[in-house]
Amino acid sequence: MEKLENYIKNNVLNIEEIINDYSKFLYKVIKNNSYNLTSEDIEEIISDSFFALWKNYNKMNSSDNVKNYLVGCSKNILLNKLKKNKKDVNNVNIENYINIVKTNDDIENSYEEQEKIKFVENIINNIDKESREIFILFYYEQRKIKEISKIMNISEAKIKVRLHRTRKKIKKELEKGGYRYGI
Numbered sequence: 001m002e003k004l005e006n007y008i009k010n011n012v013l014n015i016e017e018i019i020n021d022y023s024k025f026l027y028k029v030i031k032n033n034s035y036n037l038t039s040e041d042i043e044e045i046i047s048d049s050f051f052a053l054w055k056n057y058n059k060m061n062s063s064d065n066v067k068n069y070l071v072g073c074s075k076n077i078l079l080n081k082l083k084k085n086k087k088d089v090n091n092v093n094i095e096n097y098i099n100i101v102k103t104n105d106d107i108e109n110s111y112e113e114q115e116k117i118k119f120v121e122n123i124i125n126n127i128d129k130e131s132r133e134i135f136i137l138f139y140y141e142q143r144k145i146k147e148i149s150k151i152m153n154i155s156e157a158k159i160k161v162r163l164h165r166t167r168k169k170i171k172k173e174l175e176k177g178g179y180r181y182g183i
Helices: 015-032 039-059 066-085 104-125 129-140 145-152 156-176
Strands: none
Touching: 015 039, 015 066, 039 066, 066 145, 104 129, 104 156, 129 145, 129 156, 145 156
């Protein structure tokens, strides 16, 4: 039912049905595109997205895709929230971002992988705050350099330099610690 026209009855938007159909989906989208947001923050972004749709639906084309509109709204609201809050990333826990599959046949490799993750986590926690935030946004939040530039209000060139230096530092520390490079 993704088209807007499917949710309009007698020229009135059935916002309750849209909320029922897309709340869980939007929660996952926002959760996957953010870090350090509370459930309350995520719910606020979802509410604001539904409100934006309700407020602007009569400006939209009836064949517009509701899901795409809501995702676009939620991502814009999330970016604005991140710009305002500039969340503190002093203590990174990489395990929040990486799923490690453990099998009975591969316990030793799993242990080694966890040790490597702790080692990398320690390296990341010991780099300067700005470089750490750029690294997390780029590699774990999978943001584009242009997007990071807007969030952090710094040039794209500076972001590229910081990423290069951070990768170089991680590689050097991994090699000192006896690990092969390849996070």
